[in-house]
Amino acid sequence: MNATACGAAPAIEVAGLRKSFGSVEAVSGLSFAVVRGEFFGFLGPNGAGKTTTINMLIGLARPDAGTIRVGGIDCTRNPKAAQSLIGVVPDESNLYPELTGFDNLSFCAALYGLPKAERTARARELLAAFGLEKAADRRFGGYSKGMRRKLAIAAGVIHRPEMLFLDEPTTGIDVASARQIRQFLSDIHRAGTTVFLTTHYIEEAERLCGRIAFIVSGRIVREDTVARLLDPVKGRHLVRIEWNNRAGEMCARLAAAFPELSFQPEGPGLVRVESGEPVRVGPLVRFLEEAGAEVAEARRLRPSLEDVFVQVTGLAAGALGREEEKGGHAA
Amino acid sequence: MKRWIAFWNIVAKDMRAYYLKPPNISWGLIFPLAWTGMLFIRTGSGLESILSVLPGVVCVSILFGTTSMLAVTVTFEKKNRAFERLLVAPVPLELLMLAKTGGAIAFGVANALVPIILASFLVDLSQLDAGVVVPAVLLIATASTFLGLFIAVAVSEVFEAQTFSNFFRFPMLFLCGLFFPIAKLPALLRPLSYALPLTYGADLLRGGIVGGNALPYALDFAALLAFCLTLFAASLWNVRRRWIA
Numbered sequence: 001m002n003a004t005a006c007g008a009a010p011a012i013e014v015a016g017l018r019k020s021f022g023s024v025e026a027v028s029g030l031s032f033a034v035v036r037g038e039f040f041g042f043l044g045p046n047g048a049g050k051t052t053t054i055n056m057l058i059g060l061a062r063p064d065a066g067t068i069r070v071g072g073i074d075c076t077r078n079p080k081a082a083q084s085l086i087g088v089v090p091d092e093s094n095l096y097p098e099l100t101g102f103d104n105l106s107f108c109a110a111l112y113g114l115p116k117a118e119r120t121a122r123a124r125e126l127l128a129a130f131g132l133e134k135a136a137d138r139r140f141g142g143y144s145k146g147m148r149r150k151l152a153i154a155a156g157v158i159h160r161p162e163m164l165f166l167d168e169p170t171t172g173i174d175v176a177s178a179r180q181i182r183q184f185l186s187d188i189h190r191a192g193t194t195v196f197l198t199t200h201y202i203e204e205a206e207r208l209c210g211r212i213a214f215i216v217s218g219r220i221v222r223e224d225t226v227a228r229l230l231d232p233v234k235g236r237h238l239v240r241i242e243w244n245n246r247a248g249e250m251c252a253r254l255a256a257a258f259p260e261l262s263f264q265p266e267g268p269g270l271v272r273v274e275s276g277e278p279v280r281v282g283p284l285v286r287f288l289e290e291a292g293a294e295v296a297e298a299r300r301l302r303p304s305l306e307d308v309f310v311q312v313t314g315l316a317a318g319a320l321g322r323e324e325e326k327g328g329h330a331a
Numbered sequence: 332m333k334r335w336i337a338f339w340n341i342v343a344k345d346m347r348a349y350y351l352k353p354p355n356i357s358w359g360l361i362f363p364l365a366w367t368g369m370l371f372i373r374t375g376s377g378l379e380s381i382l383s384v385l386p387g388v389v390c391v392s393i394l395f396g397t398t399s400m401l402a403v404t405v406t407f408e409k410k411n412r413a414f415e416r417l418l419v420a421p422v423p424l425e426l427l428m429l430a431k432t433g434g435a436i437a438f439g440v441a442n443a444l445v446p447i448i449l450a451s452f453l454v455d456l457s458q459l460d461a462g463v464v465v466p467a468v469l470l471i472a473t474a475s476t477f478l479g480l481f482i483a484v485a486v487s488e489v490f491e492a493q494t495f496s497n498f499f500r501f502p503m504l505f506l507c508g509l510f511f512p513i514a515k516l517p518a519l520l521r522p523l524s525y526a527l528p529l530t531y532g533a534d535l536l537r538g539g540i541v542g543g544n545a546l547p548y549a550l551d552f553a554a555l556l557a558f559c560l561t562l563f564a565a566s567l568w569n570v571r572r573r574w575i576a
Binding site: 058059060061062080081083084086088090092094095096097098099103107108110111112113114115155 | 332333336344412413416417419420421422423
C-alpha cells in the first residue's frame with residue numbers, strides 16, 4: 001500500500017535515504033511513506049539498518065543522501081521543527097537514574113515546553129496508566145528493567161506527540177510488562193497517534209502493525225499490509241516436531257517416508273513440516289518413535305509473518321535474533 | 332516561551348542532580364580554602380599577603396569547579412545516552428548547550444565567592460572594584476565552563492574528560508600569572524600565557540582587587556569574550572560533527 005495512494009496525508013515520507021559508516025553502507029537508498037494514524041512496523045535482523053534509519057528520522061543522525069519529511073517538515077533542513085511533533089522511545093531506557101520516576105517524566109515534559117500544572121497532571125496520568133504510581137517517588141536507578149521500559153515509553157508520549165518512534169520497545173523485559181506496553185501502544189494508536197515501530201519480534205509486529213517493511217542489509221525487501229503479506233502462506237499447514245535425536249539424519253528418513261510433505265530442519269532434534277494439505281501428526285510421531293527417536297513435542301503452527309520473512313528474505317527466522325521475554329514467548 | 336521552559340528546567344535539573352550534591356558543595360568550599368591556606372602559609376607573610384594571592388585563588392576555584400563538572404553533566408550523560416533525550420527535544424542546540432553550561436557557570440561564580448567572602452573577614456576589601464571584579468568573575472566562569480565543554484564534547488569517556496582537563500588546568504596554574512608573574516616566566520613560555528583565557532581573567536581580578544593590572548581592562552574583557560565565543564562555537568561544531576553525524 002502506498003501512502004499517497006490511500007489518500008491520507010503522509011506522516012513520514014522518506015526518499016532515497018542513504019547512510020554509510022566508513023566503508024559500510026548501513027542504509028542503502030530507503031524509500032517509504034507512513035500514513036497519518038498508521039501503525040508501521042520496520043522489521044529486520046540485528047544490523048539491518050533499523051536503528052540507523054530511526055536515528056535519521058528523529059534527528060540524531062544526518063543522512064548522506066535522500067530526504068526525510070516528518071509531518072510535512074523537511075527534517076534534513078529543519079530537524080528541530082519536526083522534533084516538536086514526535087515522541088521517541090530509544091532501544092535503551094535512557095532516563096536519569098538519580099531522578100525519581102515522577103521527576104523524570106516532569107523533566108521530559110518540560111523539554112517540550114509543557115507548563116508546570118500540565119506536566120504534573122500528565123506525569124501522574126501516565127504513571128497510573130503503567131501502574132507505576134507507587135514507584136513515582138523512587139529513583140529511576142532502582143527500577144526493574146520492565147519498570148524502566150514503561151517509564152521510558154511514558155516519557156516518549158508525555159507531550160502527546162502526533163508520531164511516536166519506538167526502537168525495540170519490549171526487548172528483554174518480562175511478559176506482563178511487555179503485554180502492558182503492547183496494550184498501551186494499541187490504545188494510543190486507536191486514539192490517533194502514528195506509530196513507527198522497529199522490532200525483531202515478528203509476533204509483536206504481526207500483532208500490532210497494520211503495515212510492515214522488511215529491511216535487510218539496509219534495503220527494504222518487501223513492504224505491505226500484514227494481511228497482504230500473509231496471503232502467500234494462507235492455506236499452508238505447519239507442524240513443528242521436537243525429539244532427542246539428530247535432525248539432519250532423521251529429516252532425510254522422514255522425507256523419504258512422507259514425500260508429500262516438506263521437512264526443514266530448524267536445529268538439533270527440531271523439524272518443521274509444511275504442506276498444502278492438513279498434516280496428520282500421528283503417523284509422523286509413530287514413524288519417529290519406531291525409528292528410535294523420543295518425541296518431546298509435536299505442535300501445529302499457524303502460518304505467520306515469520307514464514308513470510310523467511311520466504312521474502314531467504315534468511316532463516318533465527319536471523320531476526322529471536323529473543324524470548326523473561327518467563328515466556330514474545331507473543 | 333516553550334524553549335525557555337525547557338532551558339530553565341535543564342539548568343534546574345542539573346543543579347539538583349549534580350551541583351547541589353554534598354560532594355560538590357564540599358568541593359566548592361574546601362578547594363578554595365585549601366588553596367588559600369596553602370599559599371598563605373607558603374608566603375609566610377602577614378595577612379596583607381591574602382590580597383596578593385586572592386585573584387589567583389579565585390581563578391583556580393572557578394577553573395577547577397567548572398571544568399570538572401562538565402565531564403559529568405555532558406560526557407557522562409552522553410555515555411549513558413541520557414543526552415540523546417535532550418538532542419531529540421525541540422530545543423535549538425545553542426540553547427541546549429547554554430542550558431547544560433548554565434549550572435556550571437553559576438557553580439563557578441559560587442566557587443569564586445568562597446575565597447572573596449573569607450578574605451573579607453580577614454582583610455580590608457573596600458578597594459575592591461566591583462565594576463571590574465563582578466563581570467570578570469562571570470566571564471572567567473563562562474570561559475572556564477566553555478573550556479570544560481570543549482573538552483567534554485571532544486571525548487567519549489568520563490576519565491578521558493578528566494585527564495584532558497588536567498592537561499589544560501595544571502599548566503594554567505603556572506602560565507597564567509595566577510601566583511607567579513608572567514614577566515618572570517622564560518621568554519619562550521610567555522606567548523603561551525597569552526594564548527590562555529585565564530591570563531586575562533587573572534589580570535582583571537588583580538586590577539579589580541589590588542590594582543596593578545598589566546593589560547588594559549578593555550583588552551582583557553575582549554580577549555575573555557573572544558575565548559568564550561570561540562570555545563562555545565567549537566563545542567557546537569564538535570557536537571554536530573560527532574553526536575549528530
